[in-house]
Amino acid sequence: MTALAVEGVSVSFGGVMALSEVSFTVPEGQVCGVIGPNGAGKTTLFDVVSGLRRPRSGRVLVAGADVTGDSPVRRARAGLRRTFQRTQVFGRLTVADNVLSALEWRGGGGGLLADLTALPARRRLEAARRERVSEVLELCGLLPLRDAYAAALPVGQRRLVELARALADRPSLLLLDEPTSGLDADQTVRLREVIAALETTVLLVEHDMGFVMDTCDHLVVLDLGKVIAEGPPSEIRTDPVVRAAYLG
Ligand SMILES: Nc1ncnc2c1ncn2[C@@H]1O[C@H](COP(=O)(O)OP(=O)(O)OP(=O)(O)O)[C@@H](O)[C@H]1O
Structure with missing residues (x-):
């Protein structure tokens, strides 16, 4: 195709x-x-x-x-996902949260009630997201940096974070x-x-x-x-x- x-x-x-x-x-x-x-x-x-x-x-x-x-x-x-010549990452988020936030926009459904009651379906979805974050960080060689703030990273690593964000959602x-x-x-x-x-x-x-x-x-x-x-x-x-x- x-x-x-x-x-x-x-x-x-x-x-x-x-x-x-x-x-x-x-x-x-x-x-x-x-x-x-x-x-x-x-x-x-x-x-x-x-x-x-x-x-x-x-x-x-x-x-x-x-x-x-x-x-x-x-x-x-x-x-469709795109990275830019000038990297675009969230400096105040950790590397892991940068990737997680790239997965967030679909939402978990169920609204506030689901958030408060942590429905099993919601918990499973959250666990799947965290697993995907780890997978993508490993692929990009970023696992050791998962808790580092993106702003503190040199440009080469920020670029890899941007790539990880772009890949997160397959x-x-x-x-x-x-x-x-x-x-x-x-x-x-x-x-x-x-x-x-x-x-x-x-x-x-x-x-x-x-x-x-x-x-x-x-x-x-x-x-x-x-x-x-x-x-x-x-x-x-x-x-x-x-x-x-x-x-x-
Ligand atoms: N916003 C714009 N206004 C006017 N001319 C533009 C604009 N953007 C690009 N151009 C012109 O269009 C042509 C193609 O530019 P483009 O930036 O797409 O090339 P490029 O291959 O990406 O170049 P580079 O390798 O330098 O990034 C050039 O002549 C450029 O000057």
Whole structure:
């Protein structure tokens, strides 16, 4: 099944075509990297897929459903999660509570009465949430830091907390914006392992070419708002058009 389809998407800012008739598809379970030089349109593409920006023309389909007119919140409810170039975590919450809060928004149902009486169903749900938090923290190598306040962490660890938050609810489509930025070498290896272990479809934008080549199944290369090449990393690495435009 196709997890994501971008069909003829164009975005312009004044006279600048940030995206021009961009089309590509990402099959379910694939890790797809979007690369390109500065100003190629990568962030704009992420904004269109996550719903922060409406394209002038074209469509975005998630799991076959046209979401072009849907808000970011609606897309999140449909299973899309995104991390940002600048990390977004709750500094005053612990690492564990950051992840727990990413699970909270569905609510446990039953309202105040259920809270007060701690109905068995409510307790089971709470236990399942806590278990999921531990699972995700372990996956991201954050278990030893579960009680640390996020604000006290260096940027690399905060980035992993943001990733853990994005993974908590088992997203169907995960968008990662510059995920290695701020990570040290060990954390970068951990990130690669986490992504490899996921069954989720991933779309990522990244400047670290070594990481991209090792992590992605498929690459889409943008230059000046246009797709100039796409294919597996081994082909992209040697593509003369890509080398001329980007890799040098
Ligand atoms: N809000 C905006 N207003 C005007 N022009 C914009 C805006 N956002 C992006 N652009 C322009 O659109 C083009 C694509 O920008 P975009 O940020 O999507 O590229 P990028 O590939 O993410 O670049 P980088 O790698 O530097 O983050 C650029 O020419 C940029 O100057």
